[in-house]
Amino acid sequence: MARTPRNTLSADLIVRTALELMEAKGADAFSLRGVAAELGVGPMALYTYFRNKDDLYDAVRNHLMSLLPPVPTGVPWPDQVRAVCRSLRLLMLQHPCLVQLLGGRPLSGHETARVAEGLLGVLRAAGFDAEAAARTHTTLFTYVLGSTSWEIQMAAERRDPEAWRRLRVSIESLSAREFPAVVELAPELARTTGGDEQFDYGLDLLLAGLQVSSRS
Amino acid sequence: MARTPRNTLSADLIVRTALELMEAKGADAFSLRGVAAELGVGPMALYTYFRNKDDLYDAVRNHLMSLLPPVPTGVPWPDQVRAVCRSLRLLMLQHPCLVQLLGGRPLSGHETARVAEGLLGVLRAAGFDAEAAARTHTTLFTYVLGSTSWEIQMAAERRDPEAWRRLRVSIESLSAREFPAVVELAPELARTTGGDEQFDYGLDLLLAGLQVSSRS
DNA sequence: CACCGTACTATACACTGTACGTTAGAGAGA
């Protein structure tokens, strides 16, 4: 019955196919049966290579993290930090499924360690002590995660006409007496949910704070 | 056949029951059939009050946001900002399902507008212009969202013994030659994934940055 | 009392992840 020949599958092939599906339909709409069908294979064939769905998620996340470029050298440390944060954001924008992947099961995996190593190395070289380096790393990482997740989420909302219409309506129906600031700043708020400038604004605030405290 | 009497259900009752289930079993393990069963009712009964599952999610999020306290008055604006951010974090910690709820479909709803109004009002009163207020609002909000999501996620990881063991192993098996900073700072990193101090560290960086830039 | 809108029910469908037991094909040893 046209059984697929023996060694057509591999962990790597499955990961690439899964990633394709996640990018096409969103990481939540992704299903094991979907990737199995795409590969022309029964759903259970995947369990030869991955213990379960989460295991596959881990592998895909690891694969994506491996795409991050190394930290640039020969520039001041704030520029290095900026570069690391920006390239993580860029990767998330290119692969929106990373939001769910990083939100779900955060820092396991070899490639995640590589990224952490880069940022921590920069901070230590800049003179941060162990505790400050760790705290700063966590702060920067969570800032990038939070702001970029938000950005991607809002972009997705905008793409769905029905959801977007409902959001507009609910904002426009707010009483200007009850919510003066929200109503007044609605255009600015719409403009600041995402974009390079918004990201850099927050990032620069953090860097400014770091330079203040490291100078004292 | 013991049909349930006519008006035992209500949107509010359903929301409260759904919230209970989400807190007990996690927001992802929550199901419409579960809350229907809890109420002793067929699954389709819920569709009288909510158009679909997302609609119920929206209602629960709105309910939780209504629990946030108002902005304190009579203190300097940085303290007001701190208070708003801290109480949002606190609410998320008390109701971990808020992570998914806020991550999923962010800023629709009356109560979300109320929270935004509070923070925007503080910033405008502190002299921020429209654009700076909007940018700062987004930055602060996404910081709180990102850092607290991370904190909750890591706490959940720690609670699952199997996942936690695998994480420890994967960290301890990292080569100290390849990842010197990660290996050296492993204890600090473990200590800084969460907690009031970590949260305030990042928040104070942002506030310091704000005060620097507002002084120029 | 009759009636009608609607709150709830029943059934069904197309999905999901994955546990279990089976089969066939590729590579190794004789």
Place this chain on the structure above:
DNA sequence: TCTCTCTAACGTACAGTGTATAGTACGGTG
């Protein structure tokens, strides 16, 4: 070359999920 074994892929099945559709009986209104 033949066979034996190991395992990759299969089929079946189960307990779930959200929700479309159609039906039923009850409470409030005429």
